[in-house]
Amino acid sequence: MPQRRHLVASAIVVLLLALLALLPLAGSRYAVDLATEVLIYALFALSLNVIIGFTGNISFGHAAYFAIGGYACAILLTTYNWPLLFALPAAVVLAGLVAAVVGYFCVRLTQIYFAMLTLAFAMLVWGVAFKWKAVTGGDDGFTGIKLPAMLAHYIGFFYFTLAVVSVGTAALWVICHSAFGLTLVAVRENAVRAGFIGVDTRRMRWAAFTVAGTFGGLAGALFGMYHRGMYIENAFWTESANVLIMVLLGGIYSFVGPIFGAAALHLLQTFTNQYTPYWPTVLGLILLVIVMVLPEGLIGLAARLKARRGKP
Amino acid sequence: MSVTEWRVPSHEIASMTLTMFTLNAFYGLALAMNMFIIASGLNLIFGVLRVINFAHGMFYMFGAYITFTVAKSWGAPFFVGVLAAAAALGLIAFAIERLLLRHLYDKEHLMQLLFTFALVLLMSDAAKMIWGTDQYSVGYPPGMGGAIDLGFVVLPQYQLFLCAIGPLIAVAMWLLVDRTRWGRVVRAATQDREMLAALGVNVPMVYAAVFTIGSALAGVGGALAAPRIALVPGMDATIINECFIIVIIGGLGNMWGSFLGALAFGFVVQFGTVLAPNWQDVLPYLLMLVVLLIRPWGLLGRPEAGH
């Protein structure tokens, strides 16, 4: 039975990827740009859910790794003229290393204390980006990022993003469905019992934190390149809150939930702004309805529809 | 008001003279007390309902704006404005809790966070529709717009008043929570909600009352802050983080912890900004970092059961 489910899921993923890959043929530059943005946010949200969905702790500071990845990649490409082939991995590794250091301290705490400690560290990262003006450009932002000619065109960048996000998502899927991922779920469900059977819960959560930071950094690097700029606002707590909302909106108990959440929230934010300067009201009402009606997030809706269909 | 003499010798700016120390300590205290009023409401709500209320800062902003309308536009005395802010926020919060929030207690815990985020969006636009985007200011209440000369230091009257009102609210809350039957019920609700319900206590009404009182405190905090700051859209944004920091470093659900947390916050921000102005943007976060690394459950908090 699980085999069949996996088969169906894989088929859907392949179909989605194929559809996305065909998107530039539709001829709308706007649609391609929007899809690029959604893909980047999807990876960002997925990475955060490794902490939330798989360890049961929420992070208020995930923007830190996003920003570190983004700034590092931008600075290596532009200030130091590194080729992308080196700059991107270096940026991702740096984000992962910082996540490992921060995570070491954070995983000693749980629940809201954990969340607030991640926030504190993230605001320090923001402070560094703000004050280290010579390197990061401070609050003017780091603009004018140099890209390889191949990525300078929007279609090239779209395919690059699609490829990177696909590989990143696949890697996260493998990690989350490995023995490691299953152990994480056990930790989330009952840390005490997991401890009894010999699981080093703290170490598991530390690893999850590092994984999340690493892939968050990857998303950040893509983000900076896409915008040709990194800004301190992207390290601020509001960015962390934004991605947290994406994850919650999508649903935390499903691997793909955050992808839907990211797409839904980003598209809602974009479209409501086109429609009215009172976009917060529209967005707020939509979120309110979702919260009141779909307590498990968007993915809960899918499950509910499926359950209804299953009934006679 | 005739305080034109400046009592601080000019050659001793950098060094902390007694005068400077006293001034900074006093200002730190005034800030702490204003923050405590707001944070104590957040602490109460989180302690009992376990809801991370992102909208608490919005309640604070509404408190300040309502005071502006009542005290400045309508010309009522300032303290009528403060009471109006408390009443209005209590009412808004009660309605929100009864109509919407109570349906979420049994659902996925984190969805409450999403809910309060939606509240922030809706209330920010509501404020824009009601008050526009102009900036406002509220005058000091009569007799509080000047300063008192203590000989070696000159202290502004209104901030002295803030220093007095903070402890008053702390004691009032302590009496309410620690010395009344209702308070015992509230404390029990933080421990075991099901057991309480089984004992025949109307738990939903306890929750509604707690949410109402906590939010009214945010309104009072905003009202009391109004005379000393500019009222602008977006004034809710940083206050919510600062309140969470205070509650967390004090120890969650512990009222005196929040009091202590507010004091730590006030002094660290005041002295830190004077001594290390380059760090002023991150001072509250540094404080929280240090406290949590040393005492993972806050200054007066206790480890949660099961962890």
Next chain:
Amino acid sequence: MKYSVMLAAVGVFAAGAAVAQQPIRIGVLYPLTGGGAVYGVPAMAGHQLAVEELNAKGGILGRKIESIERDDKLNPASASSTMKELITKDKVDIVLGGLASSVGLAMSEVSKQEKVVYISTIPKSIQITTDKLHKYVFRTSANTDQEGDTMAMLAGKNKLSKICHLELDYAYGNDLEVGILKALPKYAPDAKIVLTLKPKLGATDFNPFIPQVMAAGCDGVLSGLWGPHFVSWVKQAAPLGFFNKIKWISGGEIGSHEIAGELKGEYPDNVISNAYELWYHGNDPSHAAFQARLAKKLNTQETPQWAALGYIGVMYAAAAMEKAKSTDPDKVAEALEGLSIGTPVGKLTIDAKTHQANIGQFWGPMVKKPDRAYRIMEPAEYIQPK
């Protein structure tokens, strides 16, 4: 055969007519929510007024103008996405607006990549017209060097000898500081800066700084504290008698009635400041008519200064397209270089090299008047950069 030729001809005609009727699209971004809305909303009103007026006169190049307005959310990345959307989806011919320096720079970056003209109407960051200058970016607001120059001049004029320097610790404040320090030796060679303090952006609590300034014994403060920062400073410092002895020379546009009218009796003595536009005083014959129209649109006699900036941006866009006889970005950019137009604050010229308009500001002391509910700037001198 004939039939198909006719069809083709009809098609060509229809296409031609469609082009003639197709509106000129102007994209504009200002912060409309959150902390920036105080400035963005009035600027947008001025923008709309200019578009309405132009359309009433038949638009630009005989084509109607369609204004596509968006919230920049005071966030550079969000502004960058939205500006791209305006260009790729809405096919705008030009983009205006911005408020924060970082948003201005982000929009300038998009303008460079997409080769679409961007007129920065409020951001003051000097970088926009220096290090990061490119063919398609122009500025119709003041910049920090100009503002710093005027403030240094005023410091000299008011014979300040011991100066306390107060700036907000972010791009605008730091840039303004550089601008002032550059110009100070020229105007006030004997003046000494005895203390420099930088409260954070968004600060509401100035208690850590007020005693330091009072203790420093300066006779004047040069400050870039704007809007709510100034109001909070006044609220906390005035009870101590702060403003009794100190001259406060400010580049933060706190000479506007928006601030004076809010503080009313609490607005302190000894303040010399600036404003882009004053509803009660003009330097150009066209100002009164502009102000009357704006008053009608906003339904208040006391119109906000920021509207003029939104208004001037549109006027420049229109004038450049008329001059270029085209909406082609390259031609419009060329037309903007050296372009002079009449505005409600007088004749302005965009420098061909720096792409910076020589917009000035009104500067003067804020004085009490028996017939006014709040202080006004008098005499208000319009100071324009050379």
